[in-house]
Amino acid sequence: MSDIAIGIDVGGTKALALVMRSDGEVLDELKAATPHETTHQAGEATAIVLGELVECLAKRHDLDVRATPVGVGLPGLLKKDGRLAYAPNLQSASGADVGALLRRALASVHVVCENDANCAALAEHAWGAGRGVDDFVMVTLGTGIGGGIIADGALLRGRSGFAGEIGHMVVDAHGIPCTCGGMGCWERYASGSGLRRLIHEAAKEGRLATLLDTHGSADDIRPEDVTLAANDGNEEAIDLLRQVGWWLALGLSNLAVILDAGHFVIGGGLSSASELVLPFARDYLSSLVEGYESRPPITITSSAFGPRSGAMGAALVAFERNG
Amino acid sequence: MSDIAIGIDVGGTKALALVMRSDGEVLDELKAATPHETTHQAGEATAIVLGELVECLAKRHDLDVRATPVGVGLPGLLKKDGRLAYAPNLQSASGADVGALLRRALASVHVVCENDANCAALAEHAWGAGRGVDDFVMVTLGTGIGGGIIADGALLRGRSGFAGEIGHMVVDAHGIPCTCGGMGCWERYASGSGLRRLIHEAAKEGRLATLLDTHGSADDIRPEDVTLAANDGNEEAIDLLRQVGWWLALGLSNLAVILDAGHFVIGGGLSSASELVLPFARDYLSSLVEGYESRPPITITSSAFGPRSGAMGAALVAFERNG
Numbered sequence: 001m002s003d004i005a006i007g008i009d010v011g012g013t014k015a016l017a018l019v020m021r022s023d024g025e026v027l028d029e030l031k032a033a034t035p036h037e038t039t040h041q042a043g044e045a046t047a048i049v050l051g052e053l054v055e056c057l058a059k060r061h062d063l064d065v066r067a068t069p070v071g072v073g074l075p076g077l078l079k080k081d082g083r084l085a086y087a088p089n090l091q092s093a094s095g096a097d098v099g100a101l102l103r104r105a106l107a108s109v110h111v112v113c114e115n116d117a118n119c120a121a122l123a124e125h126a127w128g129a130g131r132g133v134d135d136f137v138m139v140t141l142g143t144g145i146g147g148g149i150i151a152d153g154a155l156l157r158g159r160s161g162f163a164g165e166i167g168h169m170v171v172d173a174h175g176i177p178c179t180c181g182g183m184g185c186w187e188r189y190a191s192g193s194g195l196r197r198l199i200h201e202a203a204k205e206g207r208l209a210t211l212l213d214t215h216g217s218a219d220d221i222r223p224e225d226v227t228l229a230a231n232d233g234n235e236e237a238i239d240l241l242r243q244v245g246w247w248l249a250l251g252l253s254n255l256a257v258i259l260d261a262g263h264f265v266i267g268g269g270l271s272s273a274s275e276l277v278l279p280f281a282r283d284y285l286s287s288l289v290e291g292y293e294s295r296p297p298i299t300i301t302s303s304a305f306g307p308r309s310g311a312m313g314a315a316l317v318a319f320e321r322n323g
Numbered sequence: 324m325s326d327i328a329i330g331i332d333v334g335g336t337k338a339l340a341l342v343m344r345s346d347g348e349v350l351d352e353l354k355a356a357t358p359h360e361t362t363h364q365a366g367e368a369t370a371i372v373l374g375e376l377v378e379c380l381a382k383r384h385d386l387d388v389r390a391t392p393v394g395v396g397l398p399g400l401l402k403k404d405g406r407l408a409y410a411p412n413l414q415s416a417s418g419a420d421v422g423a424l425l426r427r428a429l430a431s432v433h434v435v436c437e438n439d440a441n442c443a444a445l446a447e448h449a450w451g452a453g454r455g456v457d458d459f460v461m462v463t464l465g466t467g468i469g470g471g472i473i474a475d476g477a478l479l480r481g482r483s484g485f486a487g488e489i490g491h492m493v494v495d496a497h498g499i500p501c502t503c504g505g506m507g508c509w510e511r512y513a514s515g516s517g518l519r520r521l522i523h524e525a526a527k528e529g530r531l532a533t534l535l536d537t538h539g540s541a542d543d544i545r546p547e548d549v550t551l552a553a554n555d556g557n558e559e560a561i562d563l564l565r566q567v568g569w570w571l572a573l574g575l576s577n578l579a580v581i582l583d584a585g586h587f588v589i590g591g592g593l594s595s596a597s598e599l600v601l602p603f604a605r606d607y608l609s610s611l612v613e614g615y616e617s618r619p620p621i622t623i624t625s626s627a628f629g630p631r632s633g634a635m636g637a638a639l640v641a642f643e644r645n646g
Contacts, residue, residue, distance in 0.1 A: 076614075077614050077617055077618070085614070085617040085618070086613075086614035086617035088614075134482065135481050135482040147581075149581075151474065151479055151481070151486075152479070152480070156474055156475070156479075156582070157475070157583070158458050158474070158582055158583020158584065158585075159457065159458040159583050159584065159585040159619070160583055160585075160618065160619060161583070162580075162583040162614075162618065163474075163581065163582055163583035164581070164583075165580040165581065165583075165613055165614075166580070166581055168580045168613035169492075169577040169580060169581055170494055170573055170576065170577055170611070171493055171494065171496050172495065172496040172497070173494050173495040173498070173507075173512075173570075173573060174495070175496070180613040180614065181610075181613075182576075182610075182611060182613060184496075185613070189496075247496075250493055250496060253493065253505075254492040254493055254577070255581070257485075257488040257489070257491045257492060258470075258472075258486065258487070258488065258489055258492055258578070258581060258582075259479070259481055259486055259581075260480070260481020260482050260483055260484070260485040260486035260487075260488075261481065261482065262481075262482040262483075287504070287505075288493070288505060290409075290488055290491035290501075290503040290504075290505060290508070291399075291400050291408070291409035291411075291485075291488075291503065294400055294408040294409035295400070295408070295409075295483065295485065296482070296483060
């Protein structure tokens with residue numbers, strides 16, 4: 001039908017909407033804060049904001065809202081029927097059918113939903129760092145870790161559509177508590193939260209003096225500050241990123257042996273640190289993967305589209321499921 | 324072609340061969356010790372023993388060896404072309420194309436190879452505890468842990484055919500060394516080896532007095548002895564199986580969140596302990612899986628065919644790839 005779709009990636013803090021052609025070219029984009037009010041019915045506040053983003057982009061590009069495919073990437077356990085079963089980072093929409101609410105708001109039938117990391121995997125598979133690769137995992141590093149698995153050329157969805165919750169794989173049986181209620185989940189170590197924890201530990205042990213001088217307290221040192229300091233050659237900052245790289249490699253190694261994935265695409269908010277973290281992760285991988293020498297090389301690259309992967313993938317899903 | 328195939332499961336200690344009809348009915352079986360000599364060319368000693376098993380079964384059932392499909396399940400990293408890339412438990416065949424050697428020995432073209440746990444998964448999927456289930460994982464508990472993943476109704480093979488090496492997923496980042504060279508692999512905890520380690524720990528701490536009285540030393544207490552004692556109500560033995568159940572649940576939980584598998588089929592040599600271990604694993608699962616309450620129930624059952632699953636699946640593969 002249409003050669004234009006709108007894709008929206010709904011994160012815990014902001015929603016990114018874009019207008020995309022079916023060949024992956026992005027024509028425009030728009031952001032809004034993700035609402036967290038719980039005064040409305042579940043998901044309604046989200047649907048209102050998404051509806052406004054769609055209306056605004058449609059107006060700018062002279063699109064008929066009711067005829068334009070709209071794809072929405074949502075964080076959490078998204079059921080195959082489009083309902084959000086569990087969304088710790090978007091609790092105001094937990095349990096809601098955001099797609100149905102948005103269809104009503106827009107008076108359109110062309111709205112589809114998919115898990116956000118799955119969307120990112122699909123975009124990278126179609127046009128980005130996973131192009132032509134049949135078996136890879138998209139790993140989004142942010143506050144937590146999301147995942148989208150491409151197996152034998154197709155998205156692995158699992159029984160209910162919940163596959164790819166890789167951040168909650170336990171890598172440290174007696175490890176630290178996770179927001180999910182578990183202990184030792186991978187996302188406690190290899191994400192932005194993991195780096196923040198390392199900053200606190202280092203500060204407590206009397207390291208990171210230069211950063212503490214500049215920023216005051218460990219609470220005020222952001223992951224970006226560590227990246228900047230490491231880029232300036234600060235050995236203690238480099239060491240923290242090395243540790244994140246080790247934890248990253250540990251989880252990737254698990255995915256490599258379970259799925260026999262040969263490639264990993266790293267995206268998400270922590271990707272500013274990627275340039276420094278990924279070389280460490282690549283180095284550590286060889287000592288972590290069972291039978292590493294007997295396997296073809298396993299590669300790790302940065303996302304081709306950075307923070308746009310999710311919204312681009314959402315638009316792609318909108319094309320495919322409205323095609 | 325034929326309605327009869329021969330399936331062989333090659334383990335680290337013995338090879339089990341059986342004659343099977345295409346509907347899964349097993350007509351006969353035969354065992355032999357797995358050879359470990361390295362005086363022959365890699366894989367040749369194995370191929371000779373397997374050839375003898377096939378010839379013997381063919382004779383008994385008046386089968387034409389050259390026209391009978393033969394499937395071989397092999398432990399380790401089996402490439403899609405049938406070559407064993409890495410086989411820590413069958414080192415004499417590591418690097419070999421066992422299928423090609425067996426084809427030559429039998430003057431047959433109908434020999435195919437597949438990973439042993441993948442074979443077991445296929446048999447359970449066709450006729451056993453995974454029948455009608457689109458997303459499940461076959462978990463073989465023995466000295467180590469093997470795995471076969473059925474995703475969306477089909478075997479997940481991965482880039483090179485190596486998928487399902489679930490025993491080498493790291494669940495304890497700073498854990499004990501594994502035979503693969505890694506640290507903290509799941510199979511160090513939830514397998515027969517894991518139970519042996521727990522026996523030693525318990526003995527060192529002054530527990531298991533009754534078992535030690537009967538058997539002499541911790542080295543002489545076998546996993547079966549713990550199962551027997553637990554069945555007799557020995558609380559210390561029950562506690563060891565409870566711990567194995569916790570470790571088992573931990574790994575299953577990881578697979579559940581990564582793959583969104585809703586079902587696990589437990590087979591392998593440790594399955595004698597399953598009756599006692601599985602209830603503990605089921606109990607622990609609910610506190611380990613992220614968003615457990617938002618998911619449909621996750622089930623764990625014992626293999627329907629016990630030690631025969633692998634050979635039955637190998638015969639099934641022989642039918643399918645010669646069909």
